[in-house]
Amino acid sequence: MTRRKRYAMVGIGGRARLYYGAIASTFKDTCELVGFCDINRVRMDYANKVLQEEYGAKPVNTYTPDQFDDMIRNEKPDVVIVTSIDRTHHIYIIRAMELGCDVITEKPMTIDEVKCQAILDAVKKTGRNLRVTFNYRYAPHNTKIKELIMNGTIGDVLSVHFEWLLDIHHGADYFRRWHRDKRNSGGLLVHKATHHFDLVNFWLNTQPKTVFSMGDLMFYGRENAEKRGIYKFYYRAYGSELAKDDPFAIHLDKNPQLKAMYLDAEKEDGYLRDQSVFGDGISIEDTMAVMVRYKNNAIMTYSLNAYMPWEGFRVAFNGNKGRIQATVVERTYINAGGDVTEEGAVRKKSITVFPMFGAPYNVPIEESEGGHGGADPIMLNDLFGIPAEDPFKRAASHIDGAMSILTGIAANKSIRTGMPVDIDDLVKF
Numbered sequence: 001m002t003r004r005k006r007y008a009m010v011g012i013g014g015r016a017r018l019y020y021g022a023i024a025s026t027f028k029d030t031c032e033l034v035g036f037c038d039i040n041r042v043r044m045d046y047a048n049k050v051l052q053e054e055y056g057a058k059p060v061n062t063y064t065p066d067q068f069d070d071m072i073r074n075e076k077p078d079v080v081i082v083t084s085i086d087r088t089h090h091i092y093i094i095r096a097m098e099l100g101c102d103v104i105t106e107k108p109m110t111i112d113e114v115k116c117q118a119i120l121d122a123v124k125k126t127g128r129n130l131r132v133t134f135n136y137r138y139a140p141h142n143t144k145i146k147e148l149i150m151n152g153t154i155g156d157v158l159s160v161h162f163e164w165l166l167d168i169h170h171g172a173d174y175f176r177r178w179h180r181d182k183r184n185s186g187g188l189l190v191h192k193a194t195h196h197f198d199l200v201n202f203w204l205n206t207q208p209k210t211v212f213s214m215g216d217l218m219f220y221g222r223e224n225a226e227k228r229g230i231y232k233f234y235y236r237a238y239g240s241e242l243a244k245d246d247p248f249a250i251h252l253d254k255n256p257q258l259k260a261m262y263l264d265a266e267k268e269d270g271y272l273r274d275q276s277v278f279g280d281g282i283s284i285e286d287t288m289a290v291m292v293r294y295k296n297n298a299i300m301t302y303s304l305n306a307y308m309p310w311e312g313f314r315v316a317f318n319g320n321k322g323r324i325q326a327t328v329v330e331r332t333y334i335n336a337g338g339d340v341t342e343e344g345a346v347r348k349k350s351i352t353v354f355p356m357f358g359a360p361y362n363v364p365i366e367e368s369e370g371g372h373g374g375a376d377p378i379m380l381n382d383l384f385g386i387p388a389e390d391p392f393k394r395a396a397s398h399i400d401g402a403m404s405i406l407t408g409i410a411a412n413k414s415i416r417t418g419m420p421v422d423i424d425d426l427v428k429f
Contacts, residue, residue, distance in 0.1 A: 011084025154319030
């Protein structure tokens with residue numbers, strides 16, 4: 001019998017279940033989960049309970065961050081999966097590779113150019129493999145866009161207009177959690193838009209060259225609430241009378257999964273999952289606009305707003321033979337607050353081609369079940385199963401991971417300086 005590949009995980013929060021659940025179920029014959037590492041033992045215990053009760057799997061040994069090296073030595077994983085807080089990704093990616101492991105990391109690969117350079121240097125030094133989990137590449141509608149562009153449907157793409165909307169449920173959630181501190185997440189231009197910038201790199205088969213951006217906190221935060229005539233505030237929802245009637249509040253005690261993962265775990269690390277989105281201490285933007293010039297000379301205009309009435313995106317590609325327009329409306333969700341298959345699930349989607357000379361037509365899109373519009377099962381098979389031959393080359397490398405975050409990192413720098421930023425000035429490959 002072929003030995004199962006061994007996986008250890010670091011960061012056992014909301015995103016982790018997508019991976020350990022897949023290893024413990026669909027891919028249990030070829031993959032083996034051997035260890036958890038997290039700052040919070042209550043959360044690791046909860047994950048082990050899920051493994052036992054929902055997947056019929058054995059619990060795994062648990063380690064705290066200071067025991068990360070011990071986990072690698074004791075459990076001997078082939079691959080380390082990094083799903084920790086964004087600002088710590090580089091620590092575990094680099095150390096895992098130094099200890100002889102390959103790595104799979106959640107997006108974003110890291111949050112700034114210094115940490116990005118350290119990761120790139122470590123890959124060169126160790127020769128280990130690093131993959132970044134860009135599940136949006138695998139969604140059937142996004143793959144179909146790639147296919148249309150690859151096939152020359154509108155000729156050479158000259159410009160892109162890309163608008164992403166985060167709604168008042170999912171979008172607001174970034175302002176309740178650790179993401180609200182830019183030191184943790186790099187802001188939404190890194191944490192969230194890394195998906196979107198990667199899609200453009202993927203669709204156009206190119207890389208960013210120059211970035212200019214503007215952004216600000218214009219809706220969330222206490223000061224903005226005061227401007228709208230709000231003067232009653234609370235720090236967190238749990239135990240607050242004011243929060244009971246606040247549509248922006250999240251109530252951890254009313255959701256068994258959120259209660260077990262966060263409310264019951266607070267005593268371990270003091271992390272509060274339900275902070276007010278109209279509180280002080282928010283250092284990320286909620287309103288952002290970016291312009292990008294790519295190496296193939298195409299230009300993109302991009303906007304991201306985190307307080308919209310609906311969730312999803314609109315994108316248009318203008319080519320020298322026509323135009324492609326796509327609209328995708330996603331179901332709203334709260335991270336770790338429900339079934340992972342509901343995350344990014346698609347409610348409506350359409351792709352229309354407008355030939356330069358000819359009648360416009362709608363493009364049929366394959367239907368697929370699973371999270372993120374059917375992307376997650378395909379990506380998980382690509383990671384843990386036997387990948388099918390892929391003409392679209394959707395598996396993302398560390399170079400892809402770097403090029404997506406560098407757009408957001410450059411955008412952050414542009415916001416600070418008011419100047420355009422050249423990608424080549426940020427890191428050396």
